[in-house]
Amino acid sequence: MVPCPATRPTTAALSDASPVAVRRVFYIPGYDPIHPRRYRELYRKEGAAQAEISGYDLDLTARIGSPKSTGGGYGWSVASRMDGAVVASEVDVLVWSDIVRNSMSHTIAATYMQLIRTAWIYISTGALFRLMRLRKGPVIAALYPVGFLLLQAALACAAFAAVLSLGIFATDHAERAIWPDPAYTPLISYGAALSAMLGLITGYAVLRWFKARDGKFYAYYLMHDYAYSARHGGANPPALEARLAEFADEIAGALAGGADEVLVVGHSSGAHLAVSILADLIRDGRVPLSGPALSLLSLGHVVPMVSFLPGAYRLRADLEFLSQSRALTWVDVSAPGDGCAFALCDPVAVSGVAPPRKRWPLVLSAAFTQTLSPARWRELRWKFFRLHFQYLCAFDRPGDYDYFRITAGPMTLGQRYAGRAPSASRIERAVNKYTGTAP
Template sequence: MTVDQAGRVRRRRVFYVPGFDPFPPRRYRELYRREGVRQAEISGYRLALAPLSGEAGYGWRVDTSIGGEETHAQVTVLVWADLVQESMRGGVLTAYWLMLRTLWIFWSTGALVAMVRLRPGPMLSGLYPVAVLMVQALLAVLLGWGAGWLALLLSGSAALAVLAGLAMAYGVLALAQKIDNRLYAYYLLYDFAHTARHYGANPPALEERLAGFVAQIREALTQDWDEVLIVGHSSGAALAVSATADVLRAGLPPGAPPLALLTLGQAIPMQSFLPRADRLRSDLRALAAHHDLFWLDVSAPGDGACFGLSDPVAVSGVAPPDQRWPLVISAAFSQSLKPETWKRLRRRFMRLHIQYLSAFDAPRDYDYFQITAGPRTLAARYQGRKPSPSRDARPLSPHTSMAPR
């Protein structure tokens, strides 16, 4: 380990946990390559990326030269896209059943009301798929009725008319599902449904995958790195929290490099406010006062797909008296992007949600690429940084039970 008193890093290991994303991890390498080069040009440093061969899982290496200091980083994506794909299987009728069930779970448990009190924006995102699917259902009924009426006029058969109407209605709904890559209604529905399926508990397959993540991180902590950084984005932030908590519960190996956690655009209350999220709430509390960790949480009020500037520990009602983490700061989209860029992105809510992983026109103190591949540890970079004045720490979760870990 070569980290010095100033928190300088020559070699860093990064573990990235994606959000609820069914696509293969290659897209994250391409995003990092494209946006990293652009950020380096804007900010005046050098960044080069290359794929890793023979690496377990999926990853790449990054070499940077910033302020005359050379840094090497190795990034590994902790993949759970296959589990996401599995949860998204099913036809149109299954999707409508999931919509009703998910709405009932969030409403009946009190989580929906609590999340609306916390941040209305993400809940509007959650109601968006409901509105879209209901409009699609209404359109399907109208077109189905028209097709049935026309079949009745042409054939005089009521049975044929019913069949024609049902076929038309189902065809409309199936087509809407097929072209959802433009609307994201089904995608958002499946995201909420996956979280609510077990009332906030992780399904067994996900717990098994988490155990694999923890094993990879623990192995890295025995190696010659100057920092091990765990990054969780969106729904992946909760998984990153649980993986980090399990690593720390097992104890850091002797001489382990500094361990840091970075959560971006987190949606943790969507899970931690549910009654059976005991494991996640325990993990949040375990990290909140830990001395062997630096935890930075970055979000933005303009991001309607996250709980912007909400302290995930405090709002979940599990903050210990000596809470230290996370340090909650704003990515300040409206100030870090040119006015024309901000105007273009602010209505593209899915694109805006990945801005944390992208280049900024005028970055302030948040630069994803310097954090993951630059010459300073996360703790050194944000030493003395105060939390955002707009940080929300109100304990709003209707459920605060914690599982013994």
């Protein structure tokens, strides 16, 4: 293991630094096939709402018209006036949606094969049962696409059986009316074959109906997500590794570009990608000692879904390495109300790789039941997918977590949370069976 530079400023030193005037923000989405403009529009809409609630000014202007065809950034500029300071932030979405789209099975049969393969991996390795010892919510979310896809298959089979039975029944009665002699049955075999064909068409139509409406059900989408993590046993596919190297180059360029803070935000499965990228940068000596403050904000992480798999050697090594580093500040924010995340689970500790000199992450709760008004909480409580994105949205009763103050305000992440105690309800017990960091 390469030791972290001892001369890099610590969190305490960063807390005494000058206010931020220029910031570079790199947002890494989770497993999302949608065009990254959705994140600009989300930032624009929710930032305006939070600015009105909290009494500061936030102004967005588009900077990059479209993402590069092979990845790269899509971003916008933010000018803010908060706490008497003017801050200019440049936000880039690090795009890997093309990889996500290419990983998705486009046929119904292929998705059901993914279901069988993914379920086998998580069950046979014991990962599923260990994940259940952390949080039930994300495990239920993981089981939901399996159960709902099996329900769809059952309904398709029921439709097939109903059409087949009805066809055979109708053929039998028609034949008896034409040829009363029970020994003479020239139509029955043809009727059964035709009924079976119509039954298959009907069953397939049922499956197609559900697939066409997956924008409401998310069963296919979630199945593709979990299958992507499991397909290589927790290791990154080659295309993703190549993209992470490109992301590292972009962040390294920003570290040499004169900003006061370079902030990397990893949301959902983007959190573990951010961990690996920053671990690579620090190991390779690409974080300048006298450069800007380097910060990592992980939001609604699902790290155990990957780190609990036997082949996730790279991720476990990166978690162990980054948790000791003095080269950055790492704050992890989640909320028990987010049923799609491993809320308040320390991703390093629960993965079983916490070293004796562990410093990070600082695990904090976004406390949805306190930072959202009762009326707003009632409105969102059962919208699980929407709640998973609440970290990027406005809070009508904001606490010390404010996404827009963090990404556009005058304080670095280290300054903002200097001296902040971690959440008392965080989970740190190591339940992972696979703790190796090298094959």
